[in-house]
Amino acid sequence: MTMFNSDTKLYTPSRHKDVLKNPSSQLAHIDDDMISRLANEVYREDLPVTMDRSYHDDPTTIDEPRPEEFLTIDQPRPEVFLTNDRPRPDNPHVNDPEPSHVTTDPYQQHAESSYYFLSHLHPTVTPIQPINYHTNHLDSYSLRKDFPILRKRVNGRPLVWLDNSATTQKPRAVIDSLDTYYSETNSNVHRGAHTLARQATDAYEDARKKVQMFIGASSPEEIIFVRGATEAINLVSQTYGNANIKEDDEILLTMMEHHSNIVPWQKLRQSNGAIIKPIPINDHGEVILEEYEKLFTPRTKMVAITHVSNVLGTVNPVRTMIEIAHKHGAIVLVDGAQSVPHLGVNVNQIDADFYVFSGHKIYGPTGIGVLYGKRILLEAMPPWQRGGGMIKDVSFDKTTYNGLPNKFEAGTGNIADAVALGTAIDYIQNIGIDRIEEHERTLTKYAMHALSEIPGIRLIGTSPSKTSVIAFVIDGISSDSVARYLNGEGIAVRSGHHCAQPALRRFGLDSAVRASLGMYNTKEEIDCLVNAVRKISRS
Incomplete structure (x- = not known):
């Protein structure tokens, strides 16, 4: 020893x-x-x-x-x-x-405690942690060495990255994957007879299979590569929506949706005359299921809901909500941008019709995302964009479109970033999404409890079923001022409306501070945040 x-x-x-x-x-x-x-x-x-x-x-x-x-x-x-x-x-x-x-470490001791009834915490001296990849609990201290940017100092302070809902940092494996692709494999995919074309195609399609397995889809053909969750929602609204949602048909959206899951449906309303009906939430930031079911009528055609709120952190009961929607004959799109990095997702188990997420939120590169759709729906939908790669035969008289998934991937795709997304998924799978979920939920509870003890602070989104997002305001101090002060301490958070203005207005706010967690965040970083916020509240 x-x-x-x-x-x-x-x-x-x-x-x-x-x-x-x-x-x-x-x-x-x-x-x-x-x-x-x-x-x-x-x-x-x-x-x-x-x-x-x-x-x-x-x-x-x-x-x-x-x-x-x-x-x-x-x-x-x-x-x-x-x-x-x-x-x-x-x-x-x-x-x-x-x-x-x-x-006894309260960080683990109270992991399963009821959210608002944590017993009195007793913070402890924390010894330097040993590396152990073979424990049941995630070792965030060991993981941090895989992320080069976490060694960075900001304003003379160690970087504390608590802006993971905006984007996650990238492990060395993902960075190296991009470098390796461009230095050793770079080629356009499909139809090439030469070696690099075959290698690039194999890497691209292997990434698709990794996504399929990661989210529990039935086949790789149900995985469409797009730029991100926003593009995926626009694709669905402009293809399935245009074909199936007509005047006076209804679209249900929760009040906690990101703007990316509101604005595309408003465009459909303007062009087709559809009706958007908001699903109410309670004071804790939870969907009121009784009111949700009352909103359905024979004209309800689409339900678009977030799995995890990007500003409240609420984990919605999507399986139950999907069951209710299907009972009334509606199709459901789930925005998984904030859930896939934090929770185990199986699209078949929850019976989602469409599911979308972004690569950069799950430790992958920017510019790549995923649309999952049930095969029967994707095959019936018209293409969104037209061009090379998505056609089977072209003449001046007519064009025959390709099958899945190529029908929705016109032009040269973001090949390198798709490959690196596959690497990010490998990285997550190697750690274990269940371990990540446990770690982040425990850290969220610890942060919420510690912040709740600070005078003058108001926490936004207080559901017991939440993860990885902590939003708050401090009496008499603007959220922008709080974020700037924290930045001076090397702590990266986000302030503003977080592209979720209806959610904040539900709580009488236009802006809030948001700290959001990833698998590499630690209890000590939460302590750093809490100490800094306490200083602000005393000013």
């Missing part, structure tokens, strides 16, 4: 930098694996370590630890375990108790 105690200088990010610069220093005995494990924890520098509340008579002052409660190099510290030899309480074969200075 390797450890540091009171006779040894504590290994911190600052000292890690010294080792890299000066391998012959007094810390040079640290092995290469240890350096690799700690190399990406530089972001921890400048972050106070949260302490047990028992040190404090007044729990409201927990954000202000005593000076000696910061990790310093020269101060004697308790044992900090740095290898996989650290005793594990969940291992029945290890009898050694946890070090006495480490209390």
Whole structure:
């Protein structure tokens, strides 16, 4: 077992930098694996370590630890375990108790607690975590080394990326995939007899199969590559919608929809005379299912709903909502842009007619997205764009269109980004989407509870069934001012209406601050956010 105690200088990010610069220093005995494990924890520098509340008579002052409660190099510290030899309480074969200075971690202890009834938290000293790819819980500390940009410093501070609903950062595997495609495989796909054309086609179609398996579609032909979720929704509204939704036919949309799932249907309303009916939500940001079912009439033809709200974080009961819609003869499109990165999705199990998402929200590149559609619907729909690749035969008299999926992929597609999307899916699959979901839900609960204790803060979207999105406002301070202050601390959040103005107006707001989580975010980053927001609220 390797450890540091009171006779040894504590290994911190600052000292890690010294080792890299000066391998012959007094810390040079640290092995290469240890350096690799700690190399990406530089972001921890400048972050106070949260302490047990028992040190404090007044729990409201927990954000202000005593000076000696910061990790310093020269101060004697308790044992900090740095290898996989650290005793594990969940291992029945290890009898050694946890070090006495480490209390039960509330981050895991309260993972299954009722959302608004978490018992009193006791933050703890957090030792440097060992890498372990073989635990049931996701190890976000290990994952971070795969994301080069997370080593970046912003305004002199370690980057804390909490803008994942806007876009996620990319692992090295995805970055390398783009480089490899363009340096070794670049060619147009289909119809080419030469080697590179076959290799590029194989890589492109393999990516389609990966998407199919990832979301549980029945066949690769049901997967259409598009630029993103927005383009996918426009494709459906302008093909299926134009062909099947006529004057006075009804389209149901929830009040929490992203603008990308509102504006395309408004265009259809303008051209075809359809009627849009909003589905109400309650004060927690949840669909009111009883009111939802009351909206259906014989003229209801389409329901377009988000799986996870990009501003409220609510996980909608899409399977139940789809069952209700199908009972009334309506088709359902699900916007999965905010769900696919965070939840396990199976389009056949939920019986979605259409399902859309964007690659850049699931750790893939920008400019690539997916439309899933049931084969029977896609085959009956007319093409959206016309051109090369989507035709079977062309004469000056007529054109015969290709079959699926090519009918909807006119012109040269975004080949490299599709291939890299497949790599991102491989990366997620290797980690396990269930582990990602558990990690992010637990982190969301921790963040919501900690922020709720700050005076003057109002949380928007308080459903117990939510994940990865925390929106809030602070009394008397604009959301833009909050976001700018947080940026000065190296914390990236988003402010504004988040392309969900109807949702915010439901809560009497025009703007809010949004922190959104990804699989690489950590409890310490949430602590950093909470401490900064507490300072703002006191100003």
